[in-house]
Amino acid sequence: MLPTPDTSHVSYERIYEPAEDSFLLLDTLSSESEKTFLTNRFRDGPTPHVIELGPGSGVVISFVNAHAGLLFGTPAILSSAIDVNGHACFATAATARKAAAEHKATAGTFLGPIQGNLSAPLRAGSVDVLIFNPPYVPTPELPRQPGQEDHEVMVSKEKKPTFDDDSYLLSLSYAGGRDGMETTDRFLEELPHVLSPRGCCYLLLCAQNKPEEVKERIRGYGSAWKAETVGSSGKTAGWEKLQVVRIWR
Template sequence: MLPTPSTSHVDYERIYEPAEDSFLLLDTISSESEKAFLQERFKLQVSGDVRRHSSSPLVVEVGTGSGVVLSFVHAHAELIFGRSDILTAGVDVNRHACKATEVTVSVAEKEQQEQVKSHGFYIGNILGDLSTPIRPGSVDVLIFNPPYVPTPDLPALPGAEDGEQTSYEVDSHLLALSYAGGADGMETTDRLLDDLPNILSKDRGCAYILLCAQNKPEEVKNRVKGLDMNFSVETVGTSGKKAGWEKLQIIRIWR
C-alpha cells in the first residue's frame, strides 16, 4: 500500500476529517486495475523511433477538504500514472480547506524527498464553487468526494454574512458544506454531473466520483450515460455491502 499523506496540521473544527470515503478513494485510484487504466490512457506516444509523452495530464480535485486525496495522487504520480509530469490542482468553497491542502501537498512532497522524485507539479488551490473556476475542456482527471448525506436542506455557500456570526456558527456551517447533500444527498453532485461534458477534456477526460447507497448509484449511472452519448460509467471501488447495499462506491466516468 502507498503511504497516506499526513494531515496532522489540519483544523478539523473547520475542515472535513479524512474518513472511510477518503480512504476508499485512495485505495481505488491506487488499485492495480485503476493504475492500469490510467497508465494506458496517459501512456507514452510512439512515432517511428521517437517516444514521447502525451501532454501533461491535469488532475483536479473538487472539494479538497484536508487535501489528503489530492496530495496522495500528487505524491505518487509516477506510480499511479506511470509518469511524474502530472499537473494537480484543487477547488474548495472553504478557504481554510484551500490553505490546508497547500500544506498537505507540501508535507507529502517532503515525505518523498528520500526517494527518487516522482511527485507531480502542484498548481495550487482555488477558492470557488464546484467547477466554476475551471476552464472548459481542460480537466483530464476529476476527483470528487461530494457532500452525499441526504439532508432536509442544502447549506448556503459562504458569504459576507458569515462575518456577523460567531466563530462556532461559521465553523459548523463550513463543516455542514462538506457532508450535507440535500434531497437524496445529490443536489450538489447533480450540479457537477451536469457540467461534466463541459469540464472534461474531449479525448481523454475521466472522473472519479464517490456515492453512497442513498444516492441511488444505479440511477446516477444511467443519468450519466444520458449526459453525453460518448460517456461510459462503471463502479470501480466499493466499501462492501451493508444490509444488501453497497455502503459506499466509486464510479468512474470516461470518454
C-alpha cells in the same frame, strides 16, 4: 499500500476529517486496475491536469500528486484543487507540499488550491482527471451558499471563527440536500463541459444517492459515455454502502 499523506497539521473544527470515504478513494486510485487505466490513458501525450473538487484536508489530491509516478506511470502531471472553504484551501496547500517533499522521486507538480464553487473556476475541456467526494449525506436542505461575510471568516487569520461558523463550514462538506444529491446533480450537469476529450472522473456516492440511476444518467449523455463502479466499501443489507464510480468516454 502507498503511504497516506500526513494531515496532522489540519484543524478539523472547520475542515472535513479524512474518513472511510477518503480512504476508499485512495484505495481505488492506487488499485492495480486503476493504475493500469490511468497509465494507459495518460502516460503518452500532453501533461495531464488532475483536479479535486472539495479537497478538505487535501489528503486525496496530495496522495495522487505525491505518487503520480506510480499511479500514472510518470511524475509529469499537474494537480490542483478547488474548495469553497478557504480554510480547506490553506490545509490542502500544506498537505500537498509536505507529501511532495516526502516523495520527490514520484511527485507531480501541485499548482495550488483555488477558492471557488464546484467547477466554476475551470475552463471548458481543461480537466483530464476530476476527483469529487461530494456532500452526499441526505439532509432536509442544502446549507446556504457562502456570502462575503463567510469568505472573510474563511480567509482571515485575525478573525477567529465562532462555533456557529465552524458548524456551518463543516456542513458544506457533508450536507447534500434531497437524497444527498443536490450538489452532485449540479456537478453532473457541468461535468461534460469541463472534462477534456480524454478526461475521466472519479465520483464517490453512497447507497442513498442511487448510484445505479446516476450511472444510467451518465450513459444517457451519449453512446461514448461510460460509468462503472471501480471501488466499494462492501455491502450492507445488500447495498454497497459507498462506491467510487469512474466516468469516462
